[in-house]
Amino acid sequence: MREVKTAGLIFICFSLLQGFAAALNCSSPTPESLFEALERELFQKKLLRPVxxxxxxxxxxxHATVVGVLGVNEKAQSLTIFIWQVLEWDIQGFSWDEKECGTKRVSVPRENLWVPDILISEFMDEDKSPNAPYVYLYNTGHVYDDKPIRVISTCRLGIYTFPFDIQNCSLTFGSYLHVAEDILLVQSATAAEVIEESREVMQTKGEWELLNIEITTTILNIVHGNYSDITYYIILRRRPVLYVVNLLIPSCFLITLDLFSFLLPPQSVDRSSFKMTLILGYTVFLLIMNDLLPVTGNTTPLINVFFSLSLALMVASLLETVFITNIQFSSSHYSAVPNWLSILVLRYLAIVVCLPPKKKSNRITVSLPSARAMNASIVSDLHSIPDHTPPMKPPPEPALDELRKLSRDLVAIRLQVDKHFLGSKTSQEWQMIGTVIDRLLFGLYIVFISVSFVSIVCLWTLSNSYES
Structure with a gap:
């Protein structure tokens, strides 16, 4: 009697351990018969892990296939992506005969089977994926689960090289509760196959381009045990055409226009008003296009540095114009040019900016004698006349007064004309210094713009380089 009880206990334990070891028996090859057998032999054990x-x-x-990149939020540091997730596993010991049950494969409700709790660790919002209520069950016990997932995941976005940036976002698939001893995840397709399939089924052709997908399988060691994970690295590249056309090209046009405004002569054209108009136009342009720029507090994009540098150069050129204009029009009120400044600017810097020193004028200035000298000359001429010539009467006194007045007026007119057209020597030196400094700053402006823009382009190129 004791041996019979022991044999019964062994049989019960063996039955529990076998779990799904029995093959499914169908009374007829009809769907009703198959589902009755599934309800009896499989669906009632959905709470158990099928081992x-x-x-x-x-x-x-x-394996997961990327169907579309819906958006990237730089401020929230998140990625919204649409994928197809395919899971496959086997129910150990479960099978049915294809001829006896009438089919090789059948779709069954997901809630009637044990389904692994495979989740994405980077999820940061409620799962609003479309509902896929069925899975495929094969006669060999193989289960095929394919469902779409709309993923809003965290992603550390680097926008330093915006709009030529490349983002690398990860999606980590793993069991939320089961350790690696219970559930082991394996990748069923290679990374090359996944990227090829993703490019074939990609639905969105918007701002982002799927550059590559890298896959790694790891065993994560945590306090409670080891967990099996598969990490997908989704590498995306932004299409920069929109930002180049709407931001960079207009900005380059305005800075080029400000550069060539140095060719306007400050003594005859109000160059400062022209530059002020450019600054106002550039400020309005930045305000209008501000919505296209990324907003984040982590790093400052290089394009923001580019815009700030362009605006700073425009302001600096305006200040230079004000300085040169003041020299050109107020030099007559200045004191004499210091000797060291005259030597430094007119002798050395003038050669650097290819501005030869001003040649001396060949015009001869004739000085008119004073009225007293004219009268003395007239009297001496009268005394030098020989005696045999008839004596000439000196002009009357009123005529001498008129000649004196005429002489003073002519001298005053000559001095005013010379002062107006030629200017004083001090004023000429200051104006020449202003011309040399204007050309020197124009050259420095060109060099600074060239070096700055080349440096920014090099930084964009080096930071944007990626080898797939």
Whole structure:
């Protein structure tokens, strides 16, 4: 009697361990018969992990296909992406005969089967994916689960090289509760196959381009145990055409226009008003296009540095114009040019900016004698006349007064004309210094713009380089 009880206990334990070891028996090859058998033999055990023993590890193969990149939020540091997730596993010991049950494959409701709790660790919002209520069940016990997932995940976005940036966002698939001894994830497709399939089924052709997908399989060691994970690295590249056309090209046009405004002569054209108009126009342009720029507090994009540098150069050129204009029009009120400044600017810097020193004028200035000298000359001429010539009477006194007045007026007119057209020597030196400094700053402006823009382009190029 004791031996019969022991044999019964062994049979019960063996039945529990076998779990799904029995083949499915169908009374007829009809759907009703198959589902009655499934309801009797399989659906009632949906709470159990479908293995023969608790110590057995269930191997789940998976792969994900990227269907579309819906958006990237730089401020929230998040990525919105649409994928197809495929999970496959086997129910150990479960099968049915294809001829006896009438089919090789059948779709069954997901809630009637044990489904692994495979989740994405980077999820940061409620899962609003479309509902996929069915999975495929094969006669060999193989389960095929394919469902779409709309993922809003965290992603550390680097926008320093915006709009030529490349983002690398990760999606980590793994069991939320089961350790690696219970569930082991394996990748069913290579990274090359996944990227090729993703490019074929890609639906969105918007701002982002799928550059590459890298896959790694890891065992994560945590306090509670080891967890099996598969990490997908989604590498995206932004299409920069929109930002180049709307931001960079207009900015380059305005800075080029400000550069060539140095060719306007400050003594005859109000160059400062022209530059002020450019600054106002550039400020309005930045305000209008501000919505296209990324907003984040982590790093400052290089394009913001580019715009700030362009605006700073425009302001600096305006200040230079004000300085040169003041020299050109107020030099007559200045004191004499210091000797060291005259030597430094007119002798050395003038050669650097290819401005030869001003040649001396060949015009001869004739000085008119004073009225007293004219009268003395007239009297001496009268005394020098020989005696045999008839004596000439000196002009009357009123005529001499008129000649004196005429002489003073002519001298005053000559001095005013010379002062107006030629200017004083001090004023000429200051104006020449202003011309040399204007040309020198124009050259420095060109060099600074060239070096700055080349440096920014090099930084964009080096930071944007990626080898797939």
């Amino acid at each position: 023969k023993s608790f110590s057995d590890t269930m191997i789940i193969s998976m």
